[in-house]
Amino acid sequence: MAEIVLRDLVKHFGSAVAVAGVHLQIEDGEFLIMVGPSGCGKTTTLNMISGLETPTSGEIFIGDQVVNDLEPGERGLGMVFQDLALFPHMTVFENIAFGLRVKKTEEAEVERRVRAAADAMHIGALLDKRPSECSGGEAQRVALARTIVNDPSVFLMDEPLSSLDAKLRLDMRTELKHLHHRLRATFVYVTHDQAEAMTMADRIVVMEGGRIEQVGAPLEIYRRPASRFVAGFFGVPTMNFLEGEVAAGAGDGLEFRSTRVVQPLSASTPAAVAGSAATLGVRAEHVRLAPSDDGAGRVTLTEPLGDETLVFFEFGGSAPLVAKVDPDSPLGPGDPVAFDFDRDWCHLFDPESGARLN
Ligand SMILES: Nc1ncnc2c1ncn2[C@@H]1O[C@H](COP(=O)(O)OP(=O)(O)OP(=O)(O)O)[C@@H](O)[C@H]1O
Ligand SMILES: [Mg+2]
Numbered sequence: 572m573a574e575i576v577l578r579d580l581v582k583h584f585g586s587a588v589a590v591a592g593v594h595l596q597i598e599d600g601e602f603l604i605m606v607g608p609s610g611c612g613k614t615t616t617l618n619m620i621s622g623l624e625t626p627t628s629g630e631i632f633i634g635d636q637v638v639n640d641l642e643p644g645e646r647g648l649g650m651v652f653q654d655l656a657l658f659p660h661m662t663v664f665e666n667i668a669f670g671l672r673v674k675k676t677e678e679a680e681v682e683r684r685v686r687a688a689a690d691a692m693h694i695g696a697l698l699d700k701r702p703s704e705c706s707g708g709e710a711q712r713v714a715l716a717r718t719i720v721n722d723p724s725v726f727l728m729d730e731p732l733s734s735l736d737a738k739l740r741l742d743m744r745t746e747l748k749h750l751h752h753r754l755r756a757t758f759v760y761v762t763h764d765q766a767e768a769m770t771m772a773d774r775i776v777v778m779e780g781g782r783i784e785q786v787g788a789p790l791e792i793y794r795r796p797a798s799r800f801v802a803g804f805f806g807v808p809t810m811n812f813l814e815g816e817v818a819a820g821a822g823d824g825l826e827f828r829s830t831r832v833v834q835p836l837s838a839s840t841p842a843a844v845a846g847s848a849a850t851l852g853v854r855a856e857h858v859r860l861a862p863s864d865d866g867a868g869r870v871t872l873t874e875p876l877g878d879e880t881l882v883f884f885e886f887g888g889s890a891p892l893v894a895k896v897d898p899d900s901p902l903g904p905g906d907p908v909a910f911d912f913d914r915d916w917c918h919l920f921d922p923e924s925g926a927r928l929n
Contacts, residue, residue, distance in 0.1 A: 573634065573724035573757040574599045575620060580629035582615050589615040591781035592629075602751045602758040606768040607778035608804070613761040614729055616778070620759065621727050622646055633725070649723030651714050651731045657702040663689075663713050664698040670721045688720040691750070708739040715750070725757045732767065744770055765805045769793065777801050795918075799925035802852045802918055808881060811858065811892045813851045814922060817844045827851045827917065831867055831887045837914045840929045844919060849928055852918035855881060858894035859911055862902060866909030868892075870902050884908055 575597040582590040590612040597603050605613045618624040620631060622643035631638050638646050657666050665672075667685045676684075689695045692712040702710055711731065718726060732740045748771055751758050762768055768775045769789045777784045777792065777800075785797040796802035802810050815829025817836070825845055827834040834851065860868070860882060867886040874881040880898045883891045894910065896902065919928040 574632075575725065575757065575759070576630075576632040577616070577620070578630040578632070580616065580619060580631065581627045582612070582619060582624060583627045588781050590619070590626075593778075593781075593783055595776060595783065595786070597757060597759060600755050600757055602748075602760065602771060602773045603776065604760045604762060604768040604772035604774075605776045605778055606762055606765060606804075607784075609763060611778040612781040613763075613778055617727055617729055617759065617761050621648055621650055647723060648725045648727055649718035649721055651718050651726065651728040657710060657713060657717075659702055661701070662698065663694065663700050663702065663705065666702065666713055667698075667717045667720050669717065684720050685716075688716040691719060691753070692716040692746075707735050708743065711735060711739075711743060712746075719750075719754070723756065725759065726754075728758065728760045730762055731760075732762075740767070747771060766807070769805065777804065795927075796852075797927050799850055799852065799920040802920070806854055808855050808893050810852045810854050810918070813853075813889075813892075815849060815851060817847050817849050817919065817928075819845055827919070831889075834912050834917060835914050836917055836919075836929070840919070844928050847928065848922050850920040850922050850925075851912075852920060853912045853916060855893045855895040857913040857916035858892065859913065860884065860894045860896055860900075860902065860908045861910075862906060863909035864907055866907045868908040868910050870904050870906045870908060872904060873902060882908075884910065886910075 577593050577595045580590055580593040593616055605616060607613055615624060619626050622641060626639065633646060664685055667688055668681050671681045671684060689698055692715055694709060694712045694716060697705060697709055702713065705713060732743050735743060744767060772789055774786060775789055775792050776786050779800050785792055785801050792801060793805050796805065813829050813832060815827055817825050817827055820826035820835055824838055825836045825840045827836055827849065868884040870882055870884045871891055872883040875898055878898065879895050880900060882894045882896050882902050885891045920926065921928055
């Protein structure tokens with residue numbers, strides 16, 4: 572049983588608050604990813620689970636046991652860190668075997684388990700090498716194999732892919748997902764990379780300023796961000812934001828108004844929002860653009876990505892907005908365009924608190 576519960580977890584470093592009250596239930600066997608900008612408290616939270624940091628207050632349960640007073644080694648967790656901390660003078664085999672040797676495991680058993688872990692990470696051919704003779708991606712796998720070999724029911728990983736180049740990171744994402752399926756262990760994974768979180772997690776925990784902003788499945792978070800912060804953190808390119816107000820529209824519905832933009836809102840928009848100042852958020856894929864001689868917008872830049880093209884445009888001296896269009900679109904810099912937004916995908920946020928309004 573490897574469910575983990577964090578109850579009102581707080582960590583102060585002197586007068587600085589690193590974690591400001593985290594409440595979270597991590598299910599047995601789930602792949603949970605904590606994501607957020609630098610300094611938001613991800614590593615500190617993970618280190619309190621592992622036992623490397625002592626909470627200022629709050630409780631940590633693993634299974635139904637409070638583990639606050641257990642040493643890291645007594646918690647039955649496997650850890651993989653950003654700096655892999657492989658032993659340079661030992662072979663890959665001995666690096667992987669290290670934890671088993673500490674436990675005085677029988678030699679035949681060591682041999683069997685090291686080979687199984689190495690095979691699982693496709694590094695069976697590297698066992699006689701030293702870490703310095705491995706590529707970054709290979710060393711990463713050695714670090715994972717060294718953890719797998721101890722057969723933990725919980726894996727804690729802190730930015731384990733950050734030292735890899737872009738292509739290897741993508742490959743390792745897929746491998747980690749496969750590994751999770753195969754081991755059926757609980758994975759708690761920390762990253763500042765929203766794409767890593769989106770692609771691998773069963774559930775994402777978004778942190779900011781030592782607090783949880785939102786917990787949800789990747790698409791839930793992408794489609795229905797709970798705050799402007801979350802909306803801006805997920806998705807490439809960054810969501811478009813416009814400042815304005817919500818008012819009664821021409822028909823029954825509400826509309827969003829700002830300088831030169833009047834955008835009808837979906838029928839599900841709460842009536843209570845009428846009359847409020849609001850930030851409208853809309854993703855590039857929900858902006859519709861059409862060439863139009865009397866359109867309010869003007870294209871400033873296009874970025875072909877292959878499968879689609881990003882078109883940046885401005886209107887009346889606005890900050891540029893961005894739309895995703897078909898790669899065969901003829902639009903180019905200087906072209907006049909008309910634009911509107913898909914009303915079902917308009918997000919409204921409180922301009923002060925950033926909280927979602929619709
Ligand atoms: N040992 C420490 N002493 C003092 N302050 C610390 C210590 N460790 C972390 N902090 C502070 O606590 C806050 C949270 O740090 P933490 O390492 O948890 O952030 P993080 O989300 O992991 O960031 P990153 O993405 O940069 O790794 C930061 O403001 C950091 O400066
Ligand atoms: Mg960190």
